[in-house]
Amino acid sequence: MNAQELALHVALHEAMDDVAVTDHDVARMESGLNGLIEVKARTESSHRRWRLAVAAAAVLVVLTVGVAQRQGDRELSRPAGLPVSDQPLVPADLVGTWQNVPDSPWVWEFTAEGEFSAHSTADDYLKGHAGDRIVARSGEVYTVKSAEQCDETWRIRNVRPGVVTIVLLTSPCRIETGEMDLERVAPAPYPSGELSPKSTTDDPGSIQWSPFINGVWLHAETGTVLAVGSPWGGDVLSYVVDDDGDGATNPDQRGRVTVSDDAPPVFRPDATEGAECVLRFSSVVIDLGVMTTTSADGGCSPAGSRQKWVRLT
Numbered sequence: 001m002n003a004q005e006l007a008l009h010v011a012l013h014e015a016m017d018d019v020a021v022t023d024h025d026v027a028r029m030e031s032g033l034n035g036l037i038e039v040k041a042r043t044e045s046s047h048r049r050w051r052l053a054v055a056a057a058a059v060l061v062v063l064t065v066g067v068a069q070r071q072g073d074r075e076l077s078r079p080a081g082l083p084v085s086d087q088p089l090v091p092a093d094l095v096g097t098w099q100n101v102p103d104s105p106w107v108w109e110f111t112a113e114g115e116f117s118a119h120s121t122a123d124d125y126l127k128g129h130a131g132d133r134i135v136a137r138s139g140e141v142y143t144v145k146s147a148e149q150c151d152e153t154w155r156i157r158n159v160r161p162g163v164v165t166i167v168l169l170t171s172p173c174r175i176e177t178g179e180m181d182l183e184r185v186a187p188a189p190y191p192s193g194e195l196s197p198k199s200t201t202d203d204p205g206s207i208q209w210s211p212f213i214n215g216v217w218l219h220a221e222t223g224t225v226l227a228v229g230s231p232w233g234g235d236v237l238s239y240v241v242d243d244d245g246d247g248a249t250n251p252d253q254r255g256r257v258t259v260s261d262d263a264p265p266v267f268r269p270d271a272t273e274g275a276e277c278v279l280r281f282s283s284v285v286i287d288l289g290v291m292t293t294t295s296a297d298g299g300c301s302p303a304g305s306r307q308k309w310v311r312l313t
Helices: 003-015 023-040 046-077 122-127
Strands: 096-101 107-110 116-119 133-138 141-145 151-160 163-170 180-186 215-219 224-229 237-242 253-258 266-269 281-287 290-295 306-311
Touching: 116 122, 122 215, 122 224, 122 237, 180 224
Parallel strands: none
Antiparallel strands: 096 107, 096 180, 107 116, 133 141, 141 151, 151 163, 163 180, 215 224, 215 306, 224 237, 237 253, 253 266, 281 290, 290 306
């Protein structure tokens, strides 16, 4: 390396110290400049060659600094990106039917597609999904677009399998409430046994047959939810049966119930095709929020077997 090349090498490295380029980039610049000087050597004086090298280096430094500054300006002016929703939108361990514990009539439902609902009566549950939908998630914080065009944020924290806490963080449409504990009742049977039977104010105690069958009931052993009510008013009772946690939106079976004062209720599904079974009971006894049914021939359970249902609403 001659004196001229050494001077160029030092000048370039000093000029580039505060520019976001690598040593490899500087070496390439230096090599290119030396090549240019060598080409010019055949026609130019040494003084002229050195002036050319200095001018070329200066231009190169100015261009490089300008590019680096523009890149930095773009980085500084780039707006902060919106939070990226965690995937999946609704975790598998949240999908299902839930109830407030230890004592609340509210039944909650989360679907894998983001449908989000809460129901305090069987009639409301039977009307189905109201239109609220989870549209974004960031960790434990969920953004919900409601049917009233209100964007809300909820924090849902997984405490242990089958148990979460939920709290409304922000809402322009309703008052924020305190933290609530939810326990999943379907599709899997509830794990910790904190649910207690609910009784309605007009429940007289132990009764035979079905005048007080209205409600949302849980068969805890199988995680099956049975909802009976009159969602649109009148004397006709409707019902849904579901065991995979989406009874308010896509129940496994839907139909009508005929009740009387001296016989068990009769369940008639809207479509028998594809139905795995039909509820058939020879006896129904309701005792303060607990319904005991005895299966009849041709039903979903062996004839004579008994099932215990806990009232959720």
